[in-house]
Amino acid sequence: MFGKAGRAHGAGHVPLPRSVLVRILSIASAAALTAVSPAGAAEAAGPAVAKFPSGFMWGVSTSGFQSEGSYPDSNWTRYVQRKAAGVKDPYRDSVDFRHRYPGDVRLARGLGANVFRASLEWARIEPRRGVRDQRELAYYDDLVRRIRAAGMRPMLTLDHWVHPGWVADQGAWDNARTPSDWLRHARSMVERYRGQGVIWITFNEASQYIYHETMSRPLNPVQLVTMRNALIRTHRAAYDMIHRVDPGAPVSNNVAYGSVLNGLFDAALFNDVTDKIDFIGIDYYYGASLENVTAVHSLTGEFWRIDPEPDGLYHVLKNYQRRLPHLPVYIVENGMPSDGGRPRPDGYTRADHIRDHLYWVQRALAEGVKVIGYNHWSLTDNYEWGGYRPRFGLYRVDVLTDPALERRPTEGVAAYRSLIANRGVPSGYVPVRRPAWCSIEDPVATCFGRTPAPPAPYRALY
Template sequence: MTGRPRTASVLPALVLLLAAALAAPAAAAGPAGRFPAGFLWGVASSDFQSGGSFPDSNWTRYAARGAPDVKEPYGNSVDFRHRYPSDIALARGLGVEVFRTSVEWARVEPRRGHRDPAALAYYDDVVRRIEAAGMRPMLTLDHWVYPGWVAGRGAWDDPRTAADWLANARFLVDRYKGRGVIWITFNEASQYLYHEFRDRPMSAAQLLTMRDALIRTHRAAYDMIHKVDPGALVSSNVAYGTALNGLFDAALFNQATDKLDFVGVDYYYGANLENLTAANSLTGEYWKIDPEPEGLYYVLRSYQRRLPKLPLYVVENGMPTDDGKPRADGYTRADHLRDHLYWVQRAIADGVKVIGYNYWSLTDNYEWGSYRPRFGLYTVNVRTDPALVRRPTDAVAAYRSIIAARGVPSGYVPKRRPGWCSIEDPVATCLGTTPTPPAAYAPAG
């Protein structure tokens, strides 16, 4: 203790807080500039969630026995496995340049040491058609799914799993090298751990064992991919988790920042003192969450400050509706898309190095135990439509227009007004300087 009066020690901190708050940029209606040339527009999916016709795996087992997160059977999802040519054509029609999916270990190697020729032919054709459509593949090596034979011997508890995983990854990277693939090793490690903890289930000790294995395996995979496919971009996308984000980052991200070529951010919802609806994520009722589009701006800015040398890529962003029904507040998928891209555009204008954006997802799919949350640009009614028709939402035309114009319309004012005191950046938003366009915000309805 210095013995100085308490007010004297507090004043410098208050001055710094006020300066930081005053430095927070005020949003303008229609952010300056366009998305830069070369910006990567994309759509995202995963093969298990969309594919159907899936072989034995941890998740087919969870679905079959009704694990805690499972509310309804898996079935054949939206049958991407047999409809991928037309789905890839839908993505091409949007004007996107990146098509993200996963190459599932459970399909490729249904028995240890045996690679399925039919599965490889399927994935070869998926990648070929993505390229033929003028898009770049973003391939996830692990989207929370592993073969049944791995599950049967203890999953990530077994030290052989990491070596077998890396052998499969090496095989796939060697197969698709030199084709501009953007590689994702593990999708959202924090949520991978969470679902395994609930649905497998695991003890706390097993959770830590799996976490350590994922970290070591990602680090080894990063080095392997750069050796086999020089020049490829490699990352492990991180789920943004509002008040729990520090815990989410500790799953893998914090221990792998030197083994990332870009920060892959998945942003679905935020929170502020006027909007605490993110608590609905605890019950899985994601459609009850009121979006916080401006939170994406703060999240991107925060990760850029932490890792100033790395670019950022929004690997997933989207909004679920309740079984395809309109939101009670009238906020549409197109509103959500424009509002979030407004704030991405603002982040770029303010110096954040964002290189790409993927919408989750191209079509509705199996959201880890339920078809009720509908995220798709194209909606598909799995329960009642045996034809699985892809019906465009209002976001299809909106996304196509934004991509063609390289940004939201000039003078655009977000439908969703920024809330006060955002968890994403409390210093910049809790002192009355929340970024607000000069024009009044349009009502959501």
């Protein structure tokens, strides 16, 4: 399913000075006036919607620090302890995935998922330089074993923004020794799980990793550039290493899509490694258009105040595929935060969100985009890099008020299970959210052309 590479929210987003934003918008507007509308984007009503193929990869995503609890010394435990930028809640033991993972793996399999994404936490495995914690290695061994025994494929992230305390003490990515330390650890993990069908992710959302380090350490501009360059070199070396150690295993990184700032997000790592990925990994949470500027709430961390723009995912998929037509595309993260688990004021539900986004993925499939997988972020609520207020989970967990940490299904569980079982939305499905007018994802088609439209009137949310 994965070919060889050709040559060519969980996340916060980067605030920029107004002058920079104005410049970016000006460039985007100029490009819009000269670009060519992508094929199929200006279709009339009544478009074809492809069913997902039988081999499609349906997944759920988790990450170590956000969900495991019982976390050892690391850059992020230190940020929480000293209440760095954006930290509002104590970490406690998060949702205690570390001790409840067998049940969570069963929940994922109960959805019909065939991919389970988790991270191998360097801080847990190597709490001191050269000292590997055998108990924690046994935990990851059993996690991978259970994922595979449940009929799911492991997607393993080697770095989800967290490194050991001793790495932080040596200057993290400022230190020229850190890339070799990271690669030594990564190689040991790839050797341990080679031949087990793993899909490897090197660095989760490099742009947001750099952003959080910039805000939390903080980094000065020189350190920021040093970290960026180190991540690029390390990913490139990791790609080659993984293909030597685990031949045939697909390798990529997942890029955070960032609306008007996407050029900057891609520049963090993605643009410099497109010859060292086997698939395009995309994380899509929100878009932006002239009638929907609520993405600005990402700058304050109030993600639940953003109005979802499902059709933006269609444009994003087409744009990335056009840039790298030889590679397949995997949606590594997609989800919707609620405000502390409360319903949205407009009535839009997690089930609506999943169905609407997958409708537009099916539209992209019908128009030739090689989408091979989709992961919902996340299986359960978790620690969203400073707090428990944003809730992304298919299963709700009230960390601050429920000592039992009970997993309670949201309406998204039944919806996602049905979509997997039926290989997508049913024929004639009408998205709850109408397509945006003048979307930043494809301004030519949506400002000056005909917006892709469902075949029937919209349900009233506006």
